[in-house]
Amino acid sequence: MVSVLNSVDTCHEDMIHDAEMDYYGLRLATCSSDNSVKVFDLKNGSQSLVADLKGHGGPVWQVAWAHPKFGNIIASCSYDRKVIIWKELGEWTKWYEYSSHDSSVNSVAWAPHELGLILACGSSDGSISIITNNGDTWDSQKIQSAHSIGCNAVSWCPIVEPSFDAISNQRGGPVKRLATGGCDNLVKIWREDGDRWIEENKLEAHSDWVRDVAWAPAVGPPRAALASCSQDRRVVIWTSNDYSSWTPNILNVFDDVIWNVSWSLTGGILAVSGGDNKVSLWRENSEGQWTCISELNKGQDNANSNNADQRNL
Numbered sequence: 001m002v003s004v005l006n007s008v009d010t011c012h013e014d015m016i017h018d019a020e021m022d023y024y025g026l027r028l029a030t031c032s033s034d035n036s037v038k039v040f041d042l043k044n045g046s047q048s049l050v051a052d053l054k055g056h057g058g059p060v061w062q063v064a065w066a067h068p069k070f071g072n073i074i075a076s077c078s079y080d081r082k083v084i085i086w087k088e089l090g091e092w093t094k095w096y097e098y099s100s101h102d103s104s105v106n107s108v109a110w111a112p113h114e115l116g117l118i119l120a121c122g123s124s125d126g127s128i129s130i131i132t133n134n135g136d137t138w139d140s141q142k143i144q145s146a147h148s149i150g151c152n153a154v155s156w157c158p159i160v161e162p163s164f165d166a167i168s169n170q171r172g173g174p175v176k177r178l179a180t181g182g183c184d185n186l187v188k189i190w191r192e193d194g195d196r197w198i199e200e201n202k203l204e205a206h207s208d209w210v211r212d213v214a215w216a217p218a219v220g221p222p223r224a225a226l227a228s229c230s231q232d233r234r235v236v237i238w239t240s241n242d243y244s245s246w247t248p249n250i251l252n253v254f255d256d257v258i259w260n261v262s263w264s265l266t267g268g269i270l271a272v273s274g275g276d277n278k279v280s281l282w283r284e285n286s287e288g289q290w291t292c293i294s295e296l297n298k299g300q301d302n303a304n305s306n307n308a309d310q311r312n313l
Contacts, residue, residue: 008047010038018062022072029074031060037076039092051092055084061106067113070133075119077105083121083131096138101125109154111176120178122151128180128190130197143190143197147182152211155179155226157189158218160243177243179226181210187228187238189246205248208232212260217267227251227270229258235272235282237290251282251290269293 010016014033021028028040028047037053037060058079066073072088073095083105087095103124111118117133128143128151157177176192177200187203187210208231216225226238226246235251235258256275263270270290273279281294 008040008042010040011049012036012038014059017060020063020065022065023068027065027072029063029065031063031076033059035060035078035080037063037074037086039074051086051088053084053086053092053094055086055094055097056080056082058104061104062108064108064110064119066110066117069113070117073117075108075110077108077121079104081105081123083108083119083129085119096131096133098129098131098138098140100129100140100142101127103150106151107153109156111156112159114159114174115176120154120156122146122154122180122182124150126150126182128154128178128197130178141197146180146188146190146199147184147186149183151180151182152209153181153213155213155215157215157224160218179213179215179228181213181228181230183209185210185230185232187213187226187236189226189243200243201246203228203238203246203248205236205238205250206230206232206234211258214261214263214270216263217265225267227261227263229261229272229274231257233257233274235261235270237270237284249288249290252292 010030012032012034016030016032019030026042028042031037035056039051040047041050056078060076060078062077064075074086077083081101083098084094085096086092101123105121105123107122109120119131121129126145126147128146130141132139160175178190180188185206188199189201190197191200210228210230212229214227224240224243229235233254237249237251238246240246254274258274260273270282277297279296280292282290283293284290
């Protein structure tokens with residue numbers, strides 16, 4: 001059974017939209033409609049505010065920690081059309097600001113650290129940006145018109161074994177892939193091909209906006225797995241053995257809109273949260289069927305619902 005181990009009083013002055021632990025589980029970053037990002041140290045069941053980061057001019061939808069090999073770095077995205085990358089250099093400061101989207105930026109995700117310091121951003125303008133750090137400078141690429149109406153979520157594929165080129169008798173570099181979910185009811189998979197990104201797959205199973213996508217960690221048998229959730233109240237698990245053909249499996253049809261899906265570190269358990277104020281944990285059995293193993297009622301606040309309603313205004 002899921003139980004609450006600790007609660008954090010963030011003192012945000014408005015609705016909280018995201019809360020993310022760092023790699024070691026020692027720090028927490030939160031963001032809110034009060035336009036701020038806050039960072040807390042978590043020790044022995046208590047918390048202390050480390051930083052109150054102000055730089056956005058609108059609600060901040062999501063935060064993401066980079067891998068610690070690059071230092072203490074957080075990316076945040078906002079209704080103000082900006083992505084800000086914050087870095088702790090003695091104290092937390094704005095390191096880089098990206099403002100090339102034409103509408104709300106709804107999602108940010110760091111690539112696997114083996115690929116370098118690379119950030120993907122999805123926006124209500126329908127495009128996806130890939131921002132790459134090159135030491136003292138940042139480069140950006142944009143996938144235009146990735147999703148009609150808007151992109152709600154981005155998730156990186158774990159590192160795939162480098163491909164073998166029989167002609168040159170050499171292995172290629174690691175494959176870069178992204179999964180995205182949008183207001184066109186689609187999940188799309190993108191692959192870097194030379195100096196551009198191409199649409200590798202278009203996955204159709206949802207009948208309403210896709211609110212979140214999450215790529216399962218690459219552990220266990222050599223099978224790719226991807227979870228998606230939607231306003232159609234469904235969570236779908238997509239699986240593939242070759243990254244070419246994908247098989248959808250409806251995990252469950254819930255009583256309310258589903259806003260978020262998240263995998264455990266080992267990939268065996270999927271957490272689902274939605275408009276019914278509940279977080280449920282699901283596990284796949286030996287027959288390939290998904291069963292709910294635990295559930296927690298989040299209380300009366302329906303922050304995720306309000307969050308999603310506002311993002312695409």
